[in-house]
Amino acid sequence: MRYRDQRRSESAPARQNFTPRKSMGQNFLQDEEISRWIGDQVQPDGADLVVEIGPGMGALTKHLVGRPKKLILIEKDAQLGPELQGQFEGRGDVEVIHNDATRIDLRPWFRHGPLKLVGNLPYSVGGEILKHWLTPPTPVSCAVFMLQKEVCDRLAATCEDDSYGALSLLVQKDWNVEMLRVVPPEVFNPKPKVDSAIIRLTPRDPATLPVFDHVLFDRLVRMGFSQRRKQLKNLLPDAPGGWDSLIQALGVSPTVRAEALSLAQWIQIARHYEQRHEADAGQKASEMFDVVNESNEVIGQLTRGEVHKRKLLHRAVHIFVINKRGQIYLQQRSHLKDVSPLKWDSSAAGHLDAGEDYATAAVRELGEEIGIHVPSTELAAQIPAGDNTDHEFVELRLAHHDGPVRCLPEEIATGEWFKPKDIDAWVDARPQDFAKGFVTCWKAWRK
Known part of the structure; x- marks a missing residue:
């Protein structure tokens, strides 16, 4: 313990003597009040996970430590990264990652649940960091960034503003952008030649916009x-x-x-x-399903709405699409779905139409939901109906595909390829993120 304390006491003077690197766009915040204020904007108290990008000299970090359940610091600088690791060695609630924030694979981070992101971003790579961390799908639920004011103006602009452009639209289709505060050059070392600003980004509710490609x-x-x-x-x-x-x-x-x-x-x-000229209607409650008995034998047909309302037994197919790297494509269900909206699910999944068999339904669902056309699929598991499948007799089938995936927006909000080990960790940590049928199918396949 004495050795660890010595490491901490030595790190502060070392960072005080650190010379900011112009090549990395380093401008370190020196103002105590602004640092504390930025930390407050991400609302870290009691949060499951807060991630700070580019902690640098620790001006913002000291106002975050001890407030969330877990704080992760990502520092690229070859000197500052190891020093931060030494400073927080032994603290279970703080983790330091010495890496480039634009190169971190975000897919394993979904198991932590929605995370909050904060940082005083270098001007030189701020755009790359925004694109990497905020392009859906992402585990980020809130981001508070300091960037050069010109960029913040563009991010927050509407069509009445001079700064409005493609960047405004490409970001705002997925995020609500708030301009919080302008920051003058005098609070940095070295002083930049332009003003900075602080913005907050939160996910846009998909129900506020019609679906589109x-x-x-x-x-x-x-x-x-x-x-x-x-x-x-x-x-x-x-x-x-x-x-x-x-x-x-x-x-x-x-x-x-x-x-x-x-x-x-x-x-x-x-x-x-x-050629979408009609209002979004979501799934049709009048669609006809086969109703089955406890032996999965057809006993009649009823509408989707009636089947779900009365929790009658029926049939569904799930398909796992696997690429040549062994990754599985997962989809996030559209907000228009009548069951489990915005939950994560199999690559494609759906009910069997009246009179349809499982194999035919699998090929049809792949084409309708993610634009993949395959001649056939492989049976992987048969799962009996129950509460864990939303009263569906399920066949899990496998397909192999290495080309592009094109999501139908009425069906799917977004999607991504994941390593099976990352899905394992995610399902174990947060089963509530998934549709019931998927969790059952995943566990059956992993056995």
Whole structure:
């Protein structure tokens, strides 16, 4: 214990003599009041996990230690990283990771549950860190960052602002962005040449927007803002039904430019290219299912709504899609699902239609939900109906696929490839994150 205390006492002078590296964009915050205030904005008290990116000299860190159940510090600098490890050696509630924050694999972090992220980000790599940590799917539930003010302005801008652009839309489709405070150069060492600002990002409720193809949205936005002075009709591909039909749907001038359209209008553009012209209806309660008895024998047909309401026994198929690296694709269910919305689930899963067999349903679900077309699947397990399967007789089937996955947004919010060992740890730590049927299927397959 005496040796550990000596290490701590030596680390502070060492960091005080540390010279910030211009090549790494290091500008260390020196103001005590601002540091404490930033820590408070992430609401760390009692949080399961708070992650600080780039703790540097520890100005913010000292206002976080001891407040969450677990604090993880990620420091890339070759001198500061080991010194932080020495300072907090022996503390079970603080972990130091000496690594580049843009290279950390986030998939194992889902087992910790929603985490809170905070940091005074280097100007040089702030954008890369934002993209790495905030691109869905992500375990981040709240992020408080200090960045150069110009970037924060762009992140928070709406179409009435001069800073509004592609970055604004690409971030705001998934996140609510709040500009919290402007910070002058004088509180840093060395002083940057521009003002900084503090922003807070929280996940956008998917129910506040109509469903749309996020990949198509991103592509159209980037095209629309590629040459800001040009009219949008000269930058986007030919619209279904012609440019006039799109303009009429938007209710704007034919000569409109990208920056004049709001997030809602850009989503409307993406939906127009997808030829989505009806309001989101979710799953149809009138869809017909086979109703079965305790021996999985068909005894009749009823609608989806009636089957779920009366908790009648019926049939479903789950499919695990495996790539050549042995990873499993998991989907996060759409908020429109009538059962287990926004829970994580198998690669594809669904009920058997009336008169349909399991193998046929598996091939159909893969095509409908994630755009994978395979001739057949392999039976992996048969699971009896019960509360742990939401009263479904389930067949688990396997498919192999190494190409792209294209999620149908009505069915799936997002998805990712995971290593089986990471799924094991996640299921053990947080079974509540998953649909019941998936947990049962996963345990059956892992046996």
